[in-house]
Amino acid sequence: MEFFKKTLDPVIALAAIAFLDIFLFVQIGAWTVGGGETMMAGLIASFFMGTEALERIPFWQLVFTPDAGYWKIYISLGMLFGAVVGAVASGEFFIRYPKRLSEWVMITIGGILMGIGIRLAFVCNVSTFFGLTPELNLGGYLSISGIIAGAWVGSIIYKKILGL
Amino acid sequence: MMSAVGECLLAFIFGSIIGLLVQRSRFCNTAALRDAILFKTYRNTKALLVAMMILTIGFTAFISVGEGNTMRFDVGLNQVLGLFIFGIGMVLAGACTVSTWVKAGEGNIGALWALIFTFVGMFLFSLIWSFNFWPPAPAAMTGEPMLKGLQLGYANAVTLQEKTGIPAIFFGLIQFGVLFIIYRLILRKEQTV
Numbered sequence: 001m002e003f004f005k006k007t008l009d010p011v012i013a014l015a016a017i018a019f020l021d022i023f024l025f026v027q028i029g030a031w032t033v034g035g036g037e038t039m040m041a042g043l044i045a046s047f048f049m050g051t052e053a054l055e056r057i058p059f060w061q062l063v064f065t066p067d068a069g070y071w072k073i074y075i076s077l078g079m080l081f082g083a084v085v086g087a088v089a090s091g092e093f094f095i096r097y098p099k100r101l102s103e104w105v106m107i108t109i110g111g112i113l114m115g116i117g118i119r120l121a122f123v124c125n126v127s128t129f130f131g132l133t134p135e136l137n138l139g140g141y142l143s144i145s146g147i148i149a150g151a152w153v154g155s156i157i158y159k160k161i162l163g164l
Numbered sequence: 165m166m167s168a169v170g171e172c173l174l175a176f177i178f179g180s181i182i183g184l185l186v187q188r189s190r191f192c193n194t195a196a197l198r199d200a201i202l203f204k205t206y207r208n209t210k211a212l213l214v215a216m217m218i219l220t221i222g223f224t225a226f227i228s229v230g231e232g233n234t235m236r237f238d239v240g241l242n243q244v245l246g247l248f249i250f251g252i253g254m255v256l257a258g259a260c261t262v263s264t265w266v267k268a269g270e271g272n273i274g275a276l277w278a279l280i281f282t283f284v285g286m287f288l289f290s291l292i293w294s295f296n297f298w299p300p301a302p303a304a305m306t307g308e309p310m311l312k313g314l315q316l317g318y319a320n321a322v323t324l325q326e327k328t329g330i331p332a333i334f335f336g337l338i339q340f341g342v343l344f345i346i347y348r349l350i351l352r353k354e355q356t357v
Contacts, residue, residue, distance in 0.1 A: 150251020
């Protein structure tokens with residue numbers, strides 16, 4: 001199938017995603033990832049710590065109460081499934097991992113910063129560009145200013161580490 | 165009104181198509197910002213702008229006729245700070261919230277590692293929040309500016325429409341125009357290189 005042989009133009013892919021997102025916006029709400037990930041973090045923590053121990057942390061009572069029936073979780077699981085299908089069908093699935101210790105360190109720090117940033121802001125990059133800003137939400141403009149400044153600082157660090 | 169199971173099913177189908185399209189197009193939100201800043205290449209930036217233009221028109225058109233489910237929560241300094249921290253993190257990790265899932269689905273262990281530590285970061289933040297209770301929890305949000313909590317309240321196309329009496333699509337067209345100008349500037353820049 002041609003679709004799995006050639007790389008799709010990202011403009012076409014993102015235009016299609018935009019129309020799907022409008023449909024989702026009308027049905028249940030715009031595309032977001034951070035909220036589902038937070039709920040998953042709570043469910044994982046609950047699995048390892050036990051429900052009672054988690055309930056002693058106010059955040060998991062007042063902001064996010066772990067709930068496996070939260071629809072946003074399934075967007076992320078769907079993305080994983082869709083990517084596996086695409087990668088397998090196009091012969092692009094193979095196990096690869098960072099070779100250098102510095103890469104592992106950067107990914108670890110980067111992941112932690114992403115998690116902290118999402119929860120501090122109540123939004124992720126997807127909500128910023130595919131939800132809040134098209135809704136003309138003030139939070140979208142605040143988030144865009146933050147993410148551009150952060151990406152700029154991150155790029156300087158990245159450049160120094162890679163010696164670019 | 166859709167049932168909870170229906171919502172989860174719709175979300176999964178939506179996510180699956182997104183995952184497939186992102187995997188086949190190699191779109192990356194991190195690259196849309198990082199590559200524009202570092203390498204002056206705009207493949208992903210242009211795609212992001214096109215999506216935002218379509219979404220702006222689509223969302224505000226539906227809001228104009230009283231449809232759509234907008235996100236409702238107070239915003240403030242925490243959005244700037246949070247996305248600033250997130251922006252640094254995504255460049256260091258080489259992936260954002262979408263590409264961690266998509267790259268993990270391609271067998272990329274580094275992306276899976278980033279995803280695991282995103283969860284760790286969220287859990288760490290939950291501990292910090294439980295000491296200072298900032299930003300305010302949803303139940304404490306008022307929709308109005310609250311300077312003590314560094315919150316500006318709640319404002320979007322719906323509130324603009326309610327306060328001015330002008331349909332949201334009008335403001336959507338203005339934002340579309342701004343995004344289109346940025347898109348044209350990028351095209352012009354590419355042609356001169």
